Amino acid sequence: MADYEVPKLTGEGYCEVPAVRDDVMKGKGPYIAKPDFQTALHFPADFDAAGSLVPNWKERALDKMADLKGRYRSLQVFLDICVKCGACTDKCHYFIGTSDAKNMPVARQDLLRKVYRRYFTFAGKYFPKLVGATDLTEEVLADWYNYYHQCSQCRRCSVFCPYGIDTAEISMAAREILDHVGYGQKYCNEIIGKVFKIGNNLGLPGPALFDTVEGLEEDVEADTGIKVRFPLDEDGAEVLLVTPSADFFAEPHIDGLIGYAKVFHETGVTWTMSTIASEAGNFGMFIGSYETMRRVSLRVREAAIKHKVKRIVFGECGHAWRVAYSFLNTLAGPFDFLDQRYPIPQHILEFTWSHIQAGNLQIDKTENDDKVLTFHDSCNVARGSRMGDYPGGQFDIPRHVIRAVCNNFVDMPADTIHDATFCCGGGGGLLTDDLMEIRVKGIQPRAEALKHVTTHNGVTHMAAICAICKSQFTKVLPYYGFTMDQIVSVHQLVSNALVLQRQVSVQARPDEDGDED
């Protein structure tokens, strides 16, 4: 199946920390973006072809580094205060899976820090050897490109660092510098280009979306006998739902979307999706570009205004939720035109949980009795966001919902869940086939924990609330002997158990001919 070794699982629930090895994962990194992708994102494009550098690349890279460290306190402080204690060295799933020394969080940061020291600190300028400072060379850039694309920006290391140093912040800065010298990553930049041009990561144009939701309405009606609406671009609805585009067609994502629709149907809350904001994911975060992230976020604001909604709800997606929860108000606010009684924005799980608590949904838990569930806390939800009104709600609410709709639930080992959760291995712009080896190796700790509960507790399925997690798991867990259909959406479970009582959707289908009457 692959020309590299897939790690073996023990079923013990934890992985031995490997001995460090040099350059196991040295390589050229993922495909490099072509000049036209760069242009779409307003990055420099004065290089000949993918893989060549802009003129004066060294000067421009250092200028960008100076600019970023003056713009981000996190970067400046994190570059200065690491004491090399090593607390993070065994915390990265990519290091555990690959044993490559440069995948230890501190070593990954040091790739950038060594150059920072050389050009921006007294000690590095005058005593480079002593403090481990190095010149910026093409080899260093190549290492940046390779190893900063072996980081899913999952922030697990930041939990365990005594100073809270967040490798994601360093990795984002490095990628932004690389984007400014001609080494943009093809996967991320192409996707962001599609968002700007078409509205979503997958490049699904409006007509395709209309087609999809109509098909879904027919499927659900055939399945349940009830016409559940999937409204798109309908003005005046209460809720704008922004969900990852994978929810429109990928498995098991689409079952989640059906779940959201059923919940809206049963609660009687009118809602709509929008072709303007037909994507919740914000890859601007992966490449560290505030401006790109802001541009992507502004679509959500535009859609909310255009469709005259009162609330914004986000679907199941990890990075999307971090950007929505933590940054949307900053990037695209203020949202004073929305109904202030609800959180802005709200997570679909917060929405569903509040209605389950209020008793608005009739649930038949036995519909999920064919499964024993476990739950994967997605990194960016667990370590970069919140749900509900207290710290840690992001751990409880998904579990509350799962327990409310399923009879059998088991958690994976305690040091692999909540804020210590292991990454799926595909986040942060790594969900691309040219990075398959790191994806397969990086999933090892998560696969090990899953193996533990499947062996000891009879777990059959793992629920996830992130589009990237779901895609990565269905593709990569089979390398470890699991099957694709063992991964489910949380709202897929809700969908299974929800008893539809309301025969007619509150939201009548708009006149097909568009006649005024």
Added chain:
Amino acid sequence: MTFVSILYGLLFWAATLILIGGVAVKVRQYWNTPAPLKIPTTPAPVTQGGVVWRMFREVVFFQSLFRSNKTLWLFAFLFHISLWLVLIRHSRYFVDMNELLVFLQPFGRYAGFTMVLGLVGLWARRFLVDRVRYISAPSDHLMLALLVAIGVSGLMMSFVAHADVTQVKAFFGGMLTFGFFGDAGLPADPIVLLHLFLVALLMIIFPISKLMHAPGIFFSPTRNQVDNPREKRHVSGWALELERQGKTYLDELKK
């Protein structure tokens, strides 16, 4: 008054200026650098009071480190808490003795041993743990060597060859009142001189080294931010400027 006393007097004045000035420059830089996005590592406190409590647990008990690695925590905690006791004991060279200080003297005296023990543990990791060996630069070893040397020379003064601390106190008392290093100057004791030289060196290195982690941790956004982005809008100066001018990219801003 000896030549060595004058030299040391000047050295300590310089070291103090470099330490205070250097740290002030860096702290001002951290203070003035914007934090454009809310990035606390969650679950994070939702109130300012909660953040103070979180920082307290981090700074005093090294909570995250405890979760991370118990052995490392033990050595690090031992070293830092001992260092505090030792520093408190040393304050007798600068202020008049009071009851609290008298009470704490014996703790500070023996904390010298636990301080060196903690440091030796930390240093041993740099050789024994392959991951930590990989990430250690020469300066990481030298820093520990310097601290161990300071600790050992200090312990020698207490337990091996007693130094004339009254004279040392008079010297620093003289410096504090700009009385030109006291009447007698420093005792001509090589261990005292070595100890003081290394301390001055540490003070000089502090602002340009990783020792900046001490003030730096208070500026770490993942730890010091309140988790309230939905409730309260958080916008940095440069981001606000983008909005105000209706621009999308920073390079489009009218300067």
